[in-house]
Amino acid sequence: MTVWPYLLVAALATYLWRGLGVLLSGRINADSALLRWFTAVAYAMLAGLIARLIILPAGPLAHVALWERSAAAIMALAVYLLTRRNIIFGVAAGTATLILCLQF
Amino acid sequence: MEDFGSANAARRRGALTALGMPGLVLGASYLGFGALIRESHLGIEDGLASSIAGWALPGQIVLVEVIAAGGSLLSAGLAVLLTNARLLPMVASLMPILRAAESGKPRLRHYLIAHLIAITGFAIAMQRAPRMQPAQRLPFYEGFAVTLWLTTICATALGFVLAGVMPRPVTLGFVFLNPLYFMLVFVADLRHRLRAWALTIGAVLGPCLHLLSPDWGLLATGLIAGTAAYLIDAGQRRRHPGWRR
Numbered sequence: 001m002t003v004w005p006y007l008l009v010a011a012l013a014t015y016l017w018r019g020l021g022v023l024l025s026g027r028i029n030a031d032s033a034l035l036r037w038f039t040a041v042a043y044a045m046l047a048g049l050i051a052r053l054i055i056l057p058a059g060p061l062a063h064v065a066l067w068e069r070s071a072a073a074i075m076a077l078a079v080y081l082l083t084r085r086n087i088i089f090g091v092a093a094g095t096a097t098l099i100l101c102l103q104f
Numbered sequence: 105m106e107d108f109g110s111a112n113a114a115r116r117r118g119a120l121t122a123l124g125m126p127g128l129v130l131g132a133s134y135l136g137f138g139a140l141i142r143e144s145h146l147g148i149e150d151g152l153a154s155s156i157a158g159w160a161l162p163g164q165i166v167l168v169e170v171i172a173a174g175g176s177l178l179s180a181g182l183a184v185l186l187t188n189a190r191l192l193p194m195v196a197s198l199m200p201i202l203r204a205a206e207s208g209k210p211r212l213r214h215y216l217i218a219h220l221i222a223i224t225g226f227a228i229a230m231q232r233a234p235r236m237q238p239a240q241r242l243p244f245y246e247g248f249a250v251t252l253w254l255t256t257i258c259a260t261a262l263g264f265v266l267a268g269v270m271p272r273p274v275t276l277g278f279v280f281l282n283p284l285y286f287m288l289v290f291v292a293d294l295r296h297r298l299r300a301w302a303l304t305i306g307a308v309l310g311p312c313l314h315l316l317s318p319d320w321g322l323l324a325t326g327l328i329a330g331t332a333a334y335l336i337d338a339g340q341r342r343r344h345p346g347w348r349r
Contacts, residue, residue: 001204003146003150003171004153005166005177006170006177006180006242006343007150007153007154007157007158007167007170008157009177009180009181009184009304010154010158010163010164010167010180010184011120011154011157011158011311012181013163013181013182013184013185013188014158014159014160014163014188014191015218015219016185017189017190017192017195018191018192018195018218018219018221019200019215019218020192021192021193021194021195021196021221022195022196022199022210022214022215022218023210023216024192024196024204025195025196025197025199025200025203025207025210025214026208026210028196028200030201032205034256034336035116035197035200035336036246036298036334036337037198037330037334038196038197038333039193039197039299039302039336040298040301040302040329040330040331040333040334041193041292041326041327041328041330041331041334042190042193042194042196042197042226042302042326042330043290043298043299043302043303043306043333044243044302044303044305044306044309044325044326044328044329044330044333045189045193045306045323045325045326045330046190046193046194046223046226046227046286046290046303046306047290047302047303047304047305047306047307047310047329048306048309048310048313048314048321048325048326048329049162049310049313050283050286050287050310051189051239051306051307051308051310052163052263052306052310052311052314052322053162053282053283054283054284054287055311056311056314056315057283058141058165058169059140059165059279060276060279061279062193064276065281069280072112072271072280072284073255073284073287074284074289075108076288077244077287077288077291079287079312084131085243085291086202087285087288087289088125089127090186090205090284091125091129091281091284091285091288094280094281094284095277095278095280095281095284096277098273098276098277098280099276099277101272101290102272102273102276102277104192104287
């Protein structure tokens with residue numbers, strides 16, 4: 001089965017939002033209420049997406065237990081805060097926690 | 105105000121920034137994507153085309169899942185459309201910051217760079233660009249995003265080749281690295297009042313609404329949590345007019 005039509009449709013469905021975003025941005029005043037609303041919607045969607053990827057993941061991570069994913073996320077956050085907000089240490093600690101949980 | 109000296113220097117700095125932590129994390133995530141492509145019995149050219157033309161990982165993963173499940177072209181388009189709706193408010197809120205040095209209608213250059221606006225670049229540019237010289241913001245972002253894009257294209261191919269070689273727990277760790285990284289990146293945004301409300305309400309509503317409707321949950325989360333955060337922020341602005349953030 002050739003999947004090129006799928007790839008084309010997906011690329012269009014993705015760029016549509018980006019193109020519309022540029023079009024709209026030309027009509028929004030910087031520092032306007034409308035821009036603040038767009039910003040709030042963007043951050044809310046990103047937070048919702050990330051929380052879902054951690055709590056209710058699809059694909060291969062769905063077979064990893066919730067407590068293992070939670071332990072990894074909490075470890076990442078704790079190490080990040082304890083190392084004066086070092087993202088590298090936080091991410092490494094969280095990832096290592098998940099790998100260790102799965103290994104033993 | 106951060107000043108790199110020239111537009112070209114800003115572009116180089118952007119490229120260097122991308123080769124640090126962002127490239128490492130997104131590279132690892134796209135290794136996972138490349139492996140997923142192979143496990144789903146798709147070709148390396150399919151994975152590369154997806155990373156080149158549809159550069160937004162959550163939508164790319166959804167597409168592979170729909171194809172693997174034998175879904176129709178229409179259902180694939182709809183699933184990707186709903187997964188990627190966040191790109192509209194992201195581009196609409198970032199573009200005015202990147203274009204602060206100029207006025208007038210958006211040009212081809214802006215429509216091209218919009219293809220490379222995704223979570224990583226958005227999060228970093230929203231934090232750093234407002235403190236840069238206005239004329240250097242777009243060049244910085246171009247250097248950053250093009251470098252990151254090329255990195256992920258290479259990582260897609262490498263992940264395809266390495267699929268099955270890496271132990272399962274390591275592959276899963278790489279896949280989980282991505283949400284962990286974004287979680288920490290957005291913790292830094294909690295000191296902005298509007299973003300803090302949007303992030304907090306969105307993080308609570310996101311999984312709940314996803315349980316109600318996997319298709320529409322994310323869009324509803326953005327509209328409900330985003331509007332609530334906007335209203336709370338507007339109320340607090342009125343009450344404390346001097347405390348502007």
